[in-house]
Amino acid sequence: MQESSFDLAVEGLGSIENVDGEIIAETLGINMGKLRRDIVLLVIWAGSLFLVLLISPTLRSLFGRR
């Protein structure tokens, strides 16, 4: 039975060392150049949540909730 082009493509990919990182990234929808951005945004998200937590008593008193 003739192999499909997909089968041939998968066969050609082989082990992970032979595969261009961009192919894996494209498959998973990951941008390989965004490591630094993601780490910074994760830290910023955590910091923002912490700030929201710190001001929650003030917000509650502003909206009249106990």
Added chain:
Amino acid sequence: MTCSVALIFGIFVGLTFWKLEKDIAGVQNRAGAIFFTLVFLDLLAVTSIDSLLNERAVIRKEVRLGYYPAFMYMIAKTLVDAILLRAIPALLFGLPVYFMAKLSPGSAKTMMFMFVLVTFAIATQLQAMVIVEYSRRAGTATVVFVMVLVISMLFGGFLVNADSTHPGVAWVQYLSLIFYAFEAMAVNEFKVRPCALVYGYYVAILS
């Protein structure tokens, strides 16, 4: 108990993703291991709901009586929970999974993985605390937490490719903590060139 549960589960997950190969199936399994690790730690943050709600009445009374300002309680609570209930369990879970699954070798990549894991665990704890702080009842807090968790998972980068979704909802991925952590860990895992972590700084330098 959280630490022992994290360690036992980490060993179980490590055995599930045992010695992953470097082929196409291995790529799928590595991504799955990373995604599952993040979802587990996000679910673990639900333990914050119960403790905060139980303490809330007492803390508000003590704040009203002027024993200490509310923000001092938040800082103390966050620091203690972040170290004892987030950072340590994240490491106890992540280390067995990392080495048993044979994820990317090298101290730099391992440190990067653990750093993102701990930061993510602390961020999810803070997210749970914010949800509880603005909820009146445990039921409401739990429902909101589960909804946020499910949406985070959906747009986390593993279940659906956000580029292929409708533009009206594609932006939701930027609100997902799992998305940032998953992408960072996936780049750390799959990028061929190693990355170096400058110790003491929250910065990754790619070679």
